Amino acid sequence: MTVSQEKGPEEPQMPRGRPVEKLLVVVMGVSGCGKSTLGAHIASALALPFIDADDLHPLENVEKMSRGEPLTDDDRAPWLERVRDAAAAAAAHISADRASSTVVACSALKRAYREVLRCGPLRAVFVHPHGARDVLLSRMSARKNHFMKEGMLDSQIKTLEDPTGEDDVVRVPVEAGMTEQVQISLKGLEDLGVIRRM
Numbered sequence: 001m002t003v004s005q006e007k008g009p010e011e012p013q014m015p016r017g018r019p020v021e022k023l024l025v026v027v028m029g030v031s032g033c034g035k036s037t038l039g040a041h042i043a044s045a046l047a048l049p050f051i052d053a054d055d056l057h058p059l060e061n062v063e064k065m066s067r068g069e070p071l072t073d074d075d076r077a078p079w080l081e082r083v084r085d086a087a088a089a090a091a092a093h094i095s096a097d098r099a100s101s102t103v104v105a106c107s108a109l110k111r112a113y114r115e116v117l118r119c120g121p122l123r124a125v126f127v128h129p130h131g132a133r134d135v136l137l138s139r140m141s142a143r144k145n146h147f148m149k150e151g152m153l154d155s156q157i158k159t160l161e162d163p164t165g166e167d168d169v170v171r172v173p174v175e176a177g178m179t180e181q182v183q184i185s186l187k188g189l190e191d192l193g194v195i196r197r198m
């Protein structure tokens with residue numbers, strides 16, 4: 001996906017920031033919540049690499065989801081480790097300084113999955129676009145050529161263990177526009193003390 005750097009005349013300035021420690025910024029949530037779109041924008045705002053965890057699913061997982069079958073814990077376990085390791089490798093590749101970090105878009109629906117991501121060398125912080133089912137459904141329906149069809153949304157919602165109350169979670173309203181979502185995300189990360197705004 002391409003993230004446009006151009007701004008329309010009335011579009012507010014995208015905020016920018018810099019990590020103050022080695023971060024794994026995980027934009028998490030159910031299918032269609034906007035994690036890939038928001039994740040790419042946060043990566044741009046923080047000048048960090050971006051990984052879409054959907055690109056790391058083995059073919060069998062994608063084929064299974066394309067058939068309308070939800071993944072199991074066993075399907076997701078090796079994939080989560082792959083996501084965590086790819087993020088650490090991407091961060092190490094950009095620099096060895098203390099701010100080398102990566103942004104990933106990864107569903108991370110259950111607490112146990114988030115714990116896998118927390119077990120790596122980077123401090124995992126979670127940004128969670130969260131909102132009403134009808135908004136998610138209309139966004140999934142409007143998407144063309146995506147393997148995940150809207151019939152999978154209810155199983156995603158059922159599987160989600162809401163991360164509210166866990167450490168290092170920033171909640172973002174799914175209905176907000178992209179610039180506002182990036183502003184809320186960066187403000188939340190700044191409040192956690194893990195980035196500095198520029």
Ligand SMILES: Nc1ncnc2c1ncn2[C@@H]1O[C@H](COP(=O)(O)OP(=O)(O)OP(=O)(O)O)[C@@H](O)[C@H]1O
Pocket residue numbers: 029030031032033034035036037038054105139140142143148174175176177178181
């Ligand atoms: N803040 C937003 N406002 C309006 N539309 C949005 C917003 N964020 C994302 N979208 C649109 O919603 C759709 C779903 O977004 P996206 O593909 O980023 O979600 P996702 O969580 O990565 O989905 P999946 O995991 O199923 O790939 C896309 O068509 C995207 O352009």
Ligand SMILES: O=C(O)[C@H](O)[C@@H](O)[C@H](O)[C@H](O)CO
Pocket residue numbers: 029030031032054071076106107108109148156
């Ligand atoms: O854990 C999962 O069930 C998967 O990662 C899904 O969330 C999809 O890959 C993604 O949402 C694409 O639509």
